[in-house]
Amino acid sequence: MKKEEDEMKEKKKGTLYEEDLYAPIRDYLTGEGYTVKGEVKHCDVMAVKYDEMLVVEMKKTLNLDVILQAAIRQRLTDRVYIAVPKKGKLMFTKRWKNICYLLRRLELGLFLVSFKGDIAFVEEVITPQPFNRNVSIKRSNRKKRDVLNEFSKRHGDYNTGGCTGKKLVTAYREEAIHIGALISKYGDLSPKSLKKLGADKDKTSKILQDNHYGWFDRVARGVYALTDKGKAELYEYHELVDFYLKEN
Incomplete structure (x- = not known):
């Protein structure tokens, strides 16, 4: 009884739980014409529309654990999403951009869930689709040239790979x-x-x-x-x- 009371108190403080993401995701997918059920054979969310199956793994933070879970779910279907709460400041960081690149590379989708009072919004930020490596390489031609240029203009190997906190010889x-x-x-x-x-x-x-x-x-x-x-x-x-x- 006391445990339940403590959990209720935490809820009142505004603590966000993974399960809080379920209702917004369920309602969003239902609106897209899917039949949705939670916790099906270890999948957080499973949705079916005609012959199409969609799986969503939910986490409070976009980390390696949920990315691994989502990658494993790709054994079941090509349409696998990760759902996390939307954090405005994080989305303008280089780390966030790199994570989004990784998700695209792994052909995983991404839902962001925003909470404003009793209202929740779901955004489909990344759609799972085949990753075209050739297109990615072409877009990065300038970066490739910069890297090769940096390499060719160094006259020796004066840096230790993997070192941190040291002045690099560029x-x-x-x-x-x-x-x-x-x-x-x-x-x-x-x-x-x-x-x-x-x-x-x-x-x-x-x-x-x-x-x-x-x-x-x-x-x-x-x-x-x-x-x-x-x-x-x-x-x-x-x-x-x-x-x-x-x-x-």
Whole structure:
């Protein structure tokens, strides 16, 4: 008895349970012409219209557990959805976009359920349909070019795969290191002089002007020196510094 009273108190506080998603999903699918039943052979929601079967797995959070459950339900039907409460802030994050890409890749659908007082709304955000990998690759051609460009412009392997919290040696940082190495060897230099010594013809001026790492100081019109910060941090990349200085 006390357990039931405690559960009722939690309900009154506005706590959302997975089972609270059932009625909105049932009503939505019924409106679409399906006959709906809950908890059929471990499926949270099963709906049938003519010869078409549809399954919905419900969770309070869109996580790996529910994605695995939904993937297993694809043994029964191609029309499998995940239903979760709609959380506005989450939908504008990169993580959310990546999760939606994963669902499309797995050919899973997604329902979002919104609650406003006693009223609930269901949105079909993703429809389960065959994933066209060729189309996806074509749309990502620019990203592919960017990745290959980044790879080709690095002159060595100075990062440890999987590391976190460390400064990564990107192609941009390499260019800044190249500029810093030349200034450390020859003294204060202009962009024109740096380019003659082998610095990137297209990016040198912008790197100096942006001074993203705080390594450079304009000591005269069009002339740059290394800051104390630049001298100290260049030492951390002595292998690359030595590589560029050997070229000169």
